[in-house]
Amino acid sequence: MTIASEAAAEAAAELLLPVPDADGAPFWKYAARGELRVQACAACGRLRFPPRPCCPHCRSFDSEWRRMSGRGRIWSYVRPHPPLLPAYAAQAPYNVILVELADAPHIRLAGNLVTSADAPLDSVDPGRLRIGARVQVVFTETGGMAVPRWILEKS
Secondary structure, three states: OOHHHHHHHHHHHOOOOOOOOOOOHHHHHHHHOOOOEEEEEOOOOOEEOOOOOOOOOOOOOOEEEEEOOOEEEEEEEEOOOOOOOHHHHOOOOOOEEEEEEOOOOOOEEEEEEOOOOOOOOOOOOHHHOOOOOEEEEEEEEEOOEEEEEEEEOOO
16 A cells, blocks of 8 residues: 555545444445345325435325436536545545435435546546536445445546
8 A cells, every 4th residue: 555545545434434323324235235226105206315204295104215327417516625624635636526416306405526437536637627527426334334436437
């Protein structure tokens, strides 16, 4: 392991982790399997994110989790610069993107654009960031959780 990759591994160990609640726990369970799933109302069929106990459209409390293709487009992005938390400052500036899912255009997920699942947060050249660029979800293990990240789709 190189000095740079050791530093990136140490920084990754200190990143903030999601705190699953009862409604969102299935999202993280499926992520651990490498699946991107979104909560859907079992009564009216509408997808919703973030997960919640009641459908905002028909008020049903019945839900299910639908598997998504994992594909989407960059809807927006930012490049955070210091001052940041130390674990993030070590990799700044890096890419944070908002992805509009191909299967559900009204649902957007935030994440990092990287070159591969386990690449550092600053691994993509900022010149490659484009609104509308096609991306694919990948999962990386961070602090015992599978966290979704995004890579550019091959054309």
